[in-house]
Amino acid sequence: MKRIAALLLLASLSANAVAFEPFVVSDIRIDGLSRISAGTVYNYLPVNKGDQFTEDEAQRAIRALYDTHFFSDVEMSREGNILVIKVIERPSIAKLTIRGNKDIKEEDLRKGLKEIGLSEGETFDRLSLDRVKQELITQYYNRGKYNVSIDPHVTRLDRNRVALDIEIREGKVAKIKEINVVGNTTFTDKQIEDNFESGTTNWMSWYSKNDQYSREKLSGDLEKLQSYYMNRGYADFGVDSTQVTISPDKREMYIAASIKEGEVYTVSDVHLLGKLILPEKTLRQLVFVKAGDKFNRAAVEGTSNAIKGILSNLGFAYAKVTPVPKLDKEKRTVDLTFYVEPGQRVYVRRVIFQGNTRTEDDVLRRQMRQLEGSWYSQAMIDRSKIRLQQLGYFKKVDIDKQRVPGTQDQVDVTVKVEEQSAGSLQFGVGYSQYSGIILSASVSQNNFLGTGDSFSVGAETSTYYKRVNASYYNPFLTDSGIGIGYTVGYSKTDYGNTNFANYATSAKSFSTFLGIPITEFDSLRVGLGLSSNKINLYPGYSPQVLLDYQNALGHQTIHEWTGTLGWNHDTRNGYWAPTRGGLMSVSTDVALPGSTVQHFRVSAEANHYWPIGGGFVLYLDGQAQYGATYGSQTYKNSFGQYQAGQPLDYPFWQNFYSGGVRDVRGFQDNTLGPRVCSGTDASGHAIQPGSNGYCTGSYYQYAQPIGGAFKVLGTSELYLPLPFLKDINTARVSLFMDVGNAYKDYQSFKAGDLRASAGISLHWQAPIGPLIINFATPIRSKPADRPYEERIQFTFGSQF
The missing domain is CATH 3.10.20.310 (membrane protein fhac)
Incomplete structure (x- = not known):
């Protein structure tokens, strides 16, 4: 067939070239050009002025012009010694x-x-x-x-x-009508098909798409089938044949696979051969299969990967570990040999960054644990990737290695990043029966001008408060990673314009702090702050419990200088959407001696992410906050005289609150916990506080929350895989349950007072900015909580 095609092509070329005697080309004329320039044709034409032109040359020239795909027809003729080329351009x-x-x-x-x-x-x-x-x-x-x-x-x-x-x-996807595995006698169809991605239609098919046939899915399922048997000792398992048939209307698929189970094999011995580099005793600790065990392919592959991993950390970036099983079918045993080929030890010549159009190279380089000029280490590469992901500047981070051309012992490491917005411009508009219209705006940038520094400026206003704050943080004040930050803020609050406890505050604050790395995962935070807070209470309007506190204190303006000490242990593998690892933190803020009220607060949190297979991620979080006063406190006695005595209660303006879109979801912000009695009930009668000044019983729903000195919060969350969304940094959906509350003090804690809610949450890095939508239902509450329950909650911002 090829010979016939060649003859036909030659005949067609000859037909387009008029027979003529050889001649010397004095000039070349091209007819028929409209879009393509004559110069372009001359570049492809294998003939020039002064060349001897023959029929062979004509055929070669025609073939060259056809090969350009510019022309649908080419003819050559002669006018005297002028070569005339007539072409028809393709459209x-x-x-x-x-x-x-x-x-x-x-x-x-x-x-x-x-x-x-x-x-x-x-x-x-x-x-x-x-x-x-x-x-x-x-x-x-x-x-x-x-x-x-x-x-x-x-x-x-x-x-x-x-x-x-x-x-x-496109039509519709062919649905799998039947999957039939033939030859399985040891395991049932359900057992071996449980892990298949393909399956017949069930009630979850709308979500999993398992009933939609795909050649790639089928190949993966057959590999899972082989692994299922080989991980259970069937070392000579095999898939004899597979058959896929489709119905006449091309809407239904029938899949059949014929298998040979074979026999269960036991490992008789395990050998390590080749150039081991490390002592055999050391490598033996990485062997996950031993004599007497059932054959297990997963353990064999795990052993190969573990040995390769430890060698790659020593500079052997291209190490190979090949498992060779030798089957004795009579004894049904497997003799395993791992051949170790470490290859050439290599070091990193250069670390190259790509994709960071905004972020400076130095910001990335200081996160790298793999250094130039040192031996290659896969562990350091993996840790470098996690550190870059934790910055939150990048949507994607990939690290590759390439051999340096002409060498055997050098590699270049290329870090490819895909940048995402590290800043946000957030606006908020809301309304509540207590706050009225709420307007807020903030500007933040976690990667200021690509330097890795962060700053933020925010303002918020409503019918009862105004707040302005600014902060700046340089994470690398020194090359060793010590960072320094500053915050400044001003706020005015008038709770008298709402149904909250009737008092007003006016506060100014400034603080500075140092971030000090201790280990790869641990860091300290040390800070010092100054603040001044003027508190206005109104006799006859403000709750008596607050008036008594201020009278005992004898001061309207509260001055504090605060020391801060905190510890973080962070093993998360990402910033926006971690899938493994966790965070533990403990911090203490102490109003030092000389402050108007000597007090301290301790906050502790521990959370962790666990991938549990199938794209599901389990997240657990626990938090506790506690505050108290300390030392001998000067207070005003009933005669108006100042004297030293026992510490006062924890200052009410420092209390912790519970409930809200980021707390116990399903309840309005700050509405859980102790409430101060003031005002009248629904019948117009004055509300009578309890013996401690706080509201209880039927009066609880009429009073307003002021928080407490002790708070607990627990969260369990299951992040769901979204089949239509591959990038979890863009959006995540989770099922959650929250448990928590705030209490007057630690002694007031009662498990029976804990509130709980459950629901579904969407976190989306939307074009308008980070968007959180919660649909929550309180599952443990009190009748008085009902006015403060909130089924749908959301918060959003706009990125820049």
């Missing part, structure tokens, strides 16, 4: 339209079309269009869509142009 593609595609993105389709020369502005070749049609059909077949049809339409335009319209009718 150019003026417009390319793709319609009907849903499964494959248009940008991906256009990219693929462009690679084969089918894009706007290119020369139109119908053969390319036919190839595209077949390729698209193949891609849809791989997605299980066998009813797909691709109809390209070509419309002729003026000036030798065409418009291409590719109409795609």
